[in-house]
Amino acid sequence: MIKRRKTRVVKVGSVKIGSSAPVVIQSMTKVPTVDVARCVRQIKQLVRAGCRLVRVAVPRRADTTAFAKIVRKVDVPLIADVHFSPDRAVEAIEAGAAKVRLNPGNIKNRKDIIRIIDAARMHKTAIRIGVNEASIRDLKKEPVPLRKRTALMLREMKRYVRLFESRDFTSLVLSAKSSEVVRTIEINRGIADTFDYPIHLGLTHAGLPEDARMPSAIAMGTLLAEGIGDTIRVSAAGNPVEEAEIAKQILTALGLYERSSVELIVCPTCARTGIDVIKLARRVEKAVRRIDKPLRIAVMGCVVNGPGEAADADLAICAAKNKGYIYRHGRKISVVPENEIIPAMLKELQKM
Numbered sequence: 001m002i003k004r005r006k007t008r009v010v011k012v013g014s015v016k017i018g019s020s021a022p023v024v025i026q027s028m029t030k031v032p033t034v035d036v037a038r039c040v041r042q043i044k045q046l047v048r049a050g051c052r053l054v055r056v057a058v059p060r061r062a063d064t065t066a067f068a069k070i071v072r073k074v075d076v077p078l079i080a081d082v083h084f085s086p087d088r089a090v091e092a093i094e095a096g097a098a099k100v101r102l103n104p105g106n107i108k109n110r111k112d113i114i115r116i117i118d119a120a121r122m123h124k125t126a127i128r129i130g131v132n133e134a135s136i137r138d139l140k141k142e143p144v145p146l147r148k149r150t151a152l153m154l155r156e157m158k159r160y161v162r163l164f165e166s167r168d169f170t171s172l173v174l175s176a177k178s179s180e181v182v183r184t185i186e187i188n189r190g191i192a193d194t195f196d197y198p199i200h201l202g203l204t205h206a207g208l209p210e211d212a213r214m215p216s217a218i219a220m221g222t223l224l225a226e227g228i229g230d231t232i233r234v235s236a237a238g239n240p241v242e243e244a245e246i247a248k249q250i251l252t253a254l255g256l257y258e259r260s261s262v263e264l265i266v267c268p269t270c271a272r273t274g275i276d277v278i279k280l281a282r283r284v285e286k287a288v289r290r291i292d293k294p295l296r297i298a299v300m301g302c303v304v305n306g307p308g309e310a311a312d313a314d315l316a317i318c319a320a321k322n323k324g325y326i327y328r329h330g331r332k333i334s335v336v337p338e339n340e341i342i343p344a345m346l347k348e349l350q351k352m
Protein backbone atom coordinates (compact mmCIF):
# COMPACT_ATOMS: atom_id res chain seq x y z
CA MET A 1 0.00 0.00 0.00
CA ILE A 2 1.28 3.44 -0.90
CA LYS A 3 1.26 5.90 1.99
CA ARG A 4 -0.09 9.16 0.58
CA ARG A 5 1.38 12.47 1.69
CA LYS A 6 -0.76 14.28 4.25
CA THR A 7 -1.95 17.58 2.79
CA ARG A 8 -4.70 20.09 3.22
CA VAL A 9 -7.87 18.96 1.48
CA VAL A 10 -9.13 21.31 -1.23
CA LYS A 11 -12.66 21.13 -2.58
CA VAL A 12 -13.06 21.56 -6.32
CA GLY A 13 -16.81 21.62 -6.72
CA SER A 14 -17.96 18.20 -5.53
CA VAL A 15 -14.47 16.67 -5.77
CA LYS A 16 -12.05 16.56 -2.85
CA ILE A 17 -8.34 16.76 -3.58
CA GLY A 18 -5.52 15.86 -1.19
CA SER A 19 -4.50 13.58 1.68
CA SER A 20 -6.41 10.31 1.57
CA ALA A 21 -8.91 11.40 -1.13
CA PRO A 22 -8.43 9.22 -4.25
CA VAL A 23 -5.95 10.59 -6.79
CA VAL A 24 -8.06 12.45 -9.33
CA ILE A 25 -7.56 11.94 -13.07
CA GLN A 26 -8.12 15.00 -15.17
CA SER A 27 -7.70 15.93 -18.80
CA MET A 28 -8.34 18.86 -21.05
CA THR A 29 -10.74 19.46 -23.92
CA LYS A 30 -9.12 19.86 -27.34
CA VAL A 31 -11.96 21.34 -29.38
CA PRO A 32 -12.76 25.07 -29.61
CA THR A 33 -14.47 26.14 -26.39
CA VAL A 34 -16.90 28.29 -28.37
CA ASP A 35 -18.20 25.09 -30.00
CA VAL A 36 -20.33 24.30 -26.95
CA ALA A 37 -21.90 21.08 -28.30
CA ARG A 38 -18.54 19.50 -29.26
CA CYS A 39 -16.97 20.64 -26.02
CA VAL A 40 -19.77 19.11 -23.95
CA ARG A 41 -19.51 15.88 -25.96
CA GLN A 42 -15.79 15.65 -25.31
CA ILE A 43 -16.21 16.40 -21.60
CA LYS A 44 -18.73 13.55 -21.33
CA GLN A 45 -16.32 11.20 -23.14
CA LEU A 46 -13.60 12.15 -20.68
CA VAL A 47 -15.87 11.49 -17.70
CA ARG A 48 -16.71 8.06 -19.15
CA ALA A 49 -12.95 7.45 -19.51
CA GLY A 50 -12.38 8.12 -15.80
CA CYS A 51 -11.81 11.91 -15.49
CA ARG A 52 -13.32 13.47 -12.38
CA LEU A 53 -12.23 16.98 -13.36
CA VAL A 54 -11.98 18.45 -16.85
CA ARG A 55 -10.02 21.53 -17.86
CA VAL A 56 -11.19 23.90 -20.57
CA ALA A 57 -9.09 26.70 -22.10
CA VAL A 58 -10.68 30.16 -22.17
CA PRO A 59 -8.33 32.41 -24.13
CA ARG A 60 -10.96 34.90 -25.42
CA ARG A 61 -14.05 36.66 -24.09
CA ALA A 62 -16.21 34.45 -26.34
CA ASP A 63 -14.71 31.39 -24.62
CA THR A 64 -15.73 32.45 -21.13
CA THR A 65 -19.23 33.16 -22.48
CA ALA A 66 -19.29 29.62 -23.92
CA PHE A 67 -17.76 28.27 -20.69
CA ALA A 68 -20.78 29.56 -18.73
CA LYS A 69 -23.07 27.51 -21.04
CA ILE A 70 -20.86 24.41 -20.81
CA VAL A 71 -20.84 24.49 -16.99
CA ARG A 72 -24.63 24.23 -17.03
CA LYS A 73 -24.63 21.22 -19.39
CA VAL A 74 -22.23 18.90 -17.54
CA ASP A 75 -22.10 17.35 -14.07
CA VAL A 76 -18.32 17.23 -13.69
CA PRO A 77 -16.53 20.20 -12.06
CA LEU A 78 -14.72 22.25 -14.69
CA ILE A 79 -11.37 23.98 -14.47
CA ALA A 80 -10.80 27.12 -16.51
CA ASP A 81 -7.35 27.28 -18.05
CA VAL A 82 -6.21 30.89 -18.05
CA HIS A 83 -3.06 32.49 -19.34
CA PHE A 84 -2.12 36.18 -19.40
CA SER A 85 -5.59 37.64 -18.85
CA PRO A 86 -6.94 38.52 -15.39
CA ASP A 87 -10.27 39.41 -17.04
CA ARG A 88 -10.65 35.84 -18.40
CA ALA A 89 -9.91 34.45 -14.94
CA VAL A 90 -12.55 36.60 -13.25
CA GLU A 91 -15.08 35.92 -16.03
CA ALA A 92 -14.49 32.15 -15.73
CA ILE A 93 -14.90 32.30 -11.94
CA GLU A 94 -18.17 34.20 -12.37
CA ALA A 95 -19.23 31.69 -15.04
CA GLY A 96 -19.00 28.81 -12.54
CA ALA A 97 -15.45 27.43 -12.79
CA ALA A 98 -14.78 25.05 -9.87
CA LYS A 99 -11.08 25.79 -10.22
CA VAL A 100 -8.89 28.12 -12.24
CA ARG A 101 -5.50 27.09 -13.50
CA LEU A 102 -3.30 30.14 -13.30
CA ASN A 103 0.36 30.88 -13.87
CA PRO A 104 0.79 34.08 -11.85
CA GLY A 105 4.11 34.55 -13.66
CA ASN A 106 2.31 35.56 -16.83
CA ILE A 107 -0.08 37.96 -15.08
CA LYS A 108 2.33 40.76 -14.51
CA ASN A 109 0.34 43.14 -12.36
CA ARG A 110 0.08 42.25 -8.65
CA LYS A 111 -3.23 44.11 -8.41
CA ASP A 112 -4.67 41.87 -11.12
CA ILE A 113 -3.67 38.72 -9.25
CA ILE A 114 -5.31 40.11 -6.11
CA ARG A 115 -8.47 40.81 -8.11
CA ILE A 116 -8.55 37.13 -9.19
CA ILE A 117 -7.92 35.90 -5.63
CA ASP A 118 -10.77 38.03 -4.27
CA ALA A 119 -13.18 36.83 -6.98
CA ALA A 120 -12.19 33.19 -6.31
CA ARG A 121 -12.76 33.61 -2.59
CA MET A 122 -16.20 35.16 -3.18
CA HIS A 123 -17.27 32.30 -5.50
CA LYS A 124 -15.54 29.49 -3.53
CA THR A 125 -13.40 28.67 -6.54
CA ALA A 126 -10.12 26.82 -6.02
CA ILE A 127 -6.97 27.94 -7.79
CA ARG A 128 -4.14 25.85 -9.14
CA ILE A 129 -0.91 27.79 -9.16
CA GLY A 130 0.97 26.40 -12.12
CA VAL A 131 4.63 27.15 -12.55
CA ASN A 132 6.48 25.70 -15.49
CA GLU A 133 10.01 25.60 -16.67
CA ALA A 134 9.34 27.62 -19.81
CA SER A 135 7.89 30.54 -17.85
CA ILE A 136 10.95 30.56 -15.58
CA ARG A 137 13.07 31.00 -18.68
CA ASP A 138 10.81 33.86 -19.85
CA LEU A 139 10.97 35.49 -16.44
CA LYS A 140 14.77 35.61 -16.47
CA LYS A 141 14.97 36.73 -20.11
CA GLU A 142 18.26 34.88 -20.38
CA PRO A 143 19.30 31.22 -20.50
CA VAL A 144 18.91 29.55 -17.10
CA PRO A 145 21.34 26.66 -16.52
CA LEU A 146 19.59 23.33 -16.01
CA ARG A 147 20.96 22.87 -12.48
CA LYS A 148 19.36 26.16 -11.38
CA ARG A 149 15.89 25.63 -12.84
CA THR A 150 14.42 23.51 -10.05
CA ALA A 151 15.54 26.00 -7.39
CA LEU A 152 14.15 28.91 -9.41
CA MET A 153 10.79 27.21 -9.93
CA LEU A 154 10.55 26.51 -6.23
CA ARG A 155 11.46 30.13 -5.42
CA GLU A 156 8.73 31.38 -7.76
CA MET A 157 6.20 29.00 -6.23
CA LYS A 158 7.06 30.29 -2.73
CA ARG A 159 6.57 33.87 -3.89
CA TYR A 160 3.11 33.11 -5.36
CA VAL A 161 1.94 31.04 -2.41
CA ARG A 162 2.98 33.88 -0.04
CA LEU A 163 0.91 36.31 -2.10
CA PHE A 164 -2.20 34.08 -1.98
CA GLU A 165 -1.77 33.42 1.72
CA SER A 166 -1.34 37.14 2.40
CA ARG A 167 -4.94 37.47 1.10
CA ASP A 168 -6.00 34.61 3.36
CA PHE A 169 -6.64 32.35 0.35
CA THR A 170 -5.71 28.70 0.86
CA SER A 171 -7.93 26.78 -1.61
CA LEU A 172 -4.77 26.04 -3.54
CA VAL A 173 -3.43 23.18 -5.59
CA LEU A 174 0.19 23.50 -6.71
CA SER A 175 1.88 22.29 -9.85
CA ALA A 176 5.33 22.67 -11.33
CA LYS A 177 5.93 21.15 -14.70
CA SER A 178 8.85 20.39 -16.94
CA SER A 179 9.13 18.29 -20.06
CA GLU A 180 12.05 16.46 -18.44
CA VAL A 181 11.31 13.43 -16.28
CA VAL A 182 14.11 13.95 -13.75
CA ARG A 183 13.39 17.66 -13.23
CA THR A 184 9.66 16.91 -12.85
CA ILE A 185 10.49 14.43 -10.08
CA GLU A 186 12.97 16.83 -8.47
CA ILE A 187 10.72 19.90 -8.41
CA ASN A 188 7.68 18.01 -7.14
CA ARG A 189 9.71 16.49 -4.31
CA GLY A 190 10.78 20.05 -3.46
CA ILE A 191 7.19 21.28 -3.46
CA ALA A 192 6.06 18.34 -1.33
CA ASP A 193 8.82 19.11 1.20
CA THR A 194 7.97 22.83 1.32
CA PHE A 195 4.15 23.07 1.26
CA ASP A 196 1.19 21.15 2.62
CA TYR A 197 -1.10 21.94 -0.34
CA PRO A 198 -2.25 19.17 -2.71
CA ILE A 199 -0.10 18.70 -5.80
CA HIS A 200 -1.20 18.31 -9.41
CA LEU A 201 1.23 16.15 -11.38
CA GLY A 202 1.99 16.41 -15.06
CA LEU A 203 4.78 16.28 -17.58
CA THR A 204 4.49 18.95 -20.25
CA HIS A 205 4.74 18.28 -23.96
CA ALA A 206 5.15 14.57 -23.42
CA GLY A 207 4.64 13.83 -27.11
CA LEU A 208 2.36 11.61 -29.19
CA PRO A 209 0.40 9.11 -27.04
CA GLU A 210 2.82 6.26 -27.78
CA ASP A 211 5.77 8.48 -26.80
CA ALA A 212 4.03 10.10 -23.80
CA ARG A 213 3.20 6.82 -22.11
CA MET A 214 6.65 5.84 -20.84
CA PRO A 215 8.04 9.20 -19.59
CA SER A 216 4.69 10.04 -17.98
CA ALA A 217 4.58 6.69 -16.22
CA ILE A 218 8.14 7.08 -14.97
CA ALA A 219 7.76 10.69 -13.76
CA MET A 220 4.30 10.39 -12.24
CA GLY A 221 4.73 6.78 -11.15
CA THR A 222 7.91 7.59 -9.20
CA LEU A 223 6.23 10.50 -7.41
CA LEU A 224 2.97 8.68 -6.75
CA ALA A 225 4.88 5.69 -5.34
CA GLU A 226 6.45 8.14 -2.87
CA GLY A 227 2.96 9.34 -1.91
CA ILE A 228 3.33 12.63 -3.83
CA GLY A 229 0.52 13.73 -6.15
CA ASP A 230 -3.19 14.28 -5.64
CA THR A 231 -4.40 14.89 -9.20
CA ILE A 232 -2.75 13.85 -12.45
CA ARG A 233 -2.95 14.71 -16.09
CA VAL A 234 -1.06 12.92 -18.81
CA SER A 235 -0.33 15.38 -21.63
CA ALA A 236 -0.30 13.75 -25.03
CA ALA A 237 -0.75 15.12 -28.53
CA GLY A 238 -3.91 13.26 -29.48
CA ASN A 239 -7.38 12.31 -28.34
CA PRO A 240 -7.70 13.35 -24.66
CA VAL A 241 -9.49 10.08 -23.93
CA GLU A 242 -6.10 8.41 -24.50
CA GLU A 243 -4.62 10.73 -21.85
CA ALA A 244 -7.21 9.51 -19.37
CA GLU A 245 -6.53 5.88 -20.34
CA ILE A 246 -2.80 6.26 -19.72
CA ALA A 247 -3.43 8.04 -16.40
CA LYS A 248 -5.74 5.20 -15.37
CA GLN A 249 -3.06 2.63 -16.24
CA ILE A 250 -0.47 4.48 -14.14
CA LEU A 251 -2.79 4.62 -11.13
CA THR A 252 -3.92 1.01 -11.58
CA ALA A 253 -0.31 -0.21 -11.69
CA LEU A 254 0.25 1.45 -8.31
CA GLY A 255 -2.99 0.20 -6.77
CA LEU A 256 -4.30 3.78 -6.63
CA TYR A 257 -7.28 3.27 -8.94
CA GLU A 258 -10.32 1.31 -8.06
CA ARG A 259 -11.16 -0.68 -11.15
CA SER A 260 -14.69 -1.24 -12.30
CA SER A 261 -13.66 -3.43 -15.21
CA VAL A 262 -11.73 -6.61 -15.88
CA GLU A 263 -7.96 -6.59 -15.47
CA LEU A 264 -6.36 -8.90 -17.97
CA ILE A 265 -3.03 -10.48 -17.12
CA VAL A 266 -1.20 -12.20 -19.94
CA CYS A 267 2.05 -14.12 -19.57
CA PRO A 268 4.88 -12.82 -21.76
CA THR A 269 5.09 -16.29 -23.45
CA CYS A 270 8.24 -18.34 -23.86
CA ALA A 271 9.39 -21.64 -25.39
CA ARG A 272 6.96 -23.54 -23.12
CA THR A 273 3.90 -21.84 -24.64
CA GLY A 274 1.39 -24.47 -25.70
CA ILE A 275 -0.89 -22.42 -28.00
CA ASP A 276 -1.09 -18.95 -29.55
CA VAL A 277 -1.45 -17.06 -26.24
CA ILE A 278 -1.62 -13.59 -27.79
CA LYS A 279 -4.49 -14.59 -30.09
CA LEU A 280 -6.29 -16.22 -27.16
CA ALA A 281 -5.71 -13.13 -24.96
CA ARG A 282 -7.15 -10.87 -27.69
CA ARG A 283 -10.25 -13.06 -27.87
CA VAL A 284 -10.61 -13.02 -24.08
CA GLU A 285 -10.16 -9.22 -24.04
CA LYS A 286 -12.93 -8.83 -26.60
CA ALA A 287 -15.22 -11.23 -24.73
CA VAL A 288 -14.87 -9.46 -21.34
CA ARG A 289 -14.73 -5.85 -22.56
CA ARG A 290 -18.24 -5.02 -21.36
CA ILE A 291 -18.00 -6.64 -17.93
CA ASP A 292 -18.12 -3.90 -15.28
CA LYS A 293 -16.76 -5.91 -12.34
CA PRO A 294 -13.25 -5.53 -10.91
CA LEU A 295 -12.21 -9.08 -11.83
CA ARG A 296 -8.71 -10.28 -12.60
CA ILE A 297 -8.39 -12.78 -15.44
CA ALA A 298 -5.09 -14.41 -16.37
CA VAL A 299 -4.20 -15.99 -19.68
CA MET A 300 -1.08 -18.10 -19.27
CA GLY A 301 0.86 -20.09 -21.82
CA CYS A 302 1.60 -23.33 -19.96
CA VAL A 303 0.60 -25.52 -17.05
CA VAL A 304 4.15 -25.59 -15.68
CA ASN A 305 4.46 -22.06 -14.29
CA GLY A 306 1.07 -20.67 -15.36
CA PRO A 307 -1.03 -21.77 -12.36
CA GLY A 308 1.51 -20.43 -9.85
CA GLU A 309 1.88 -17.11 -11.68
CA ALA A 310 -1.91 -16.79 -11.99
CA ALA A 311 -2.71 -17.79 -8.40
CA ASP A 312 -4.01 -14.29 -7.53
CA ALA A 313 -6.42 -14.21 -10.47
CA ASP A 314 -10.16 -14.73 -10.07
CA LEU A 315 -10.10 -16.83 -13.22
CA ALA A 316 -7.10 -18.22 -15.09
CA ILE A 317 -6.67 -20.07 -18.34
CA CYS A 318 -3.47 -22.09 -18.58
CA ALA A 319 -2.90 -23.36 -22.07
CA ALA A 320 -1.46 -26.73 -22.99
CA LYS A 321 -1.19 -28.29 -26.47
CA ASN A 322 -4.65 -28.01 -28.07
CA LYS A 323 -6.40 -27.54 -24.73
CA GLY A 324 -6.83 -25.18 -21.79
CA TYR A 325 -6.99 -25.71 -18.03
CA ILE A 326 -9.41 -23.38 -16.27
CA TYR A 327 -8.59 -22.27 -12.73
CA ARG A 328 -10.86 -20.40 -10.39
CA HIS A 329 -9.15 -18.62 -7.48
CA GLY A 330 -6.10 -20.84 -8.02
CA ARG A 331 -8.05 -24.13 -8.05
CA LYS A 332 -8.29 -26.22 -11.24
CA ILE A 333 -11.94 -26.68 -12.18
CA SER A 334 -11.91 -28.03 -15.75
CA VAL A 335 -9.93 -29.00 -18.83
CA VAL A 336 -11.43 -28.08 -22.21
CA PRO A 337 -10.37 -28.37 -25.89
CA GLU A 338 -8.81 -25.20 -27.33
CA ASN A 339 -11.97 -24.18 -29.25
CA GLU A 340 -14.05 -24.35 -26.06
CA ILE A 341 -11.80 -22.20 -23.87
CA ILE A 342 -13.71 -18.92 -24.42
CA PRO A 343 -17.25 -20.37 -23.90
CA ALA A 344 -16.03 -22.25 -20.80
CA MET A 345 -14.44 -19.10 -19.43
CA LEU A 346 -17.61 -17.03 -20.06
CA LYS A 347 -19.71 -19.69 -18.34
CA GLU A 348 -17.47 -19.47 -15.26
CA LEU A 349 -17.61 -15.67 -15.33
CA GLN A 350 -21.39 -15.79 -15.37
CA LYS A 351 -21.34 -17.87 -12.19
CA MET A 352 -19.08 -15.26 -10.60
Ligand code: SF4
Pocket residue numbers: 267268269270271272273274300301302303304305306309
Ligand atom coordinates in the same frame (compact mmCIF):
# COMPACT_ATOMS: atom_id res chain seq x y z
S1 SF4 B 1 3.35 -19.00 -18.00
FE1 SF4 B 1 4.48 -20.67 -18.96
S2 SF4 B 1 4.50 -20.09 -21.14
FE2 SF4 B 1 3.95 -18.22 -20.01
S3 SF4 B 1 5.94 -17.22 -19.71
FE3 SF4 B 1 5.49 -18.40 -17.85
S4 SF4 B 1 6.59 -20.35 -18.24
FE4 SF4 B 1 6.40 -19.33 -20.25
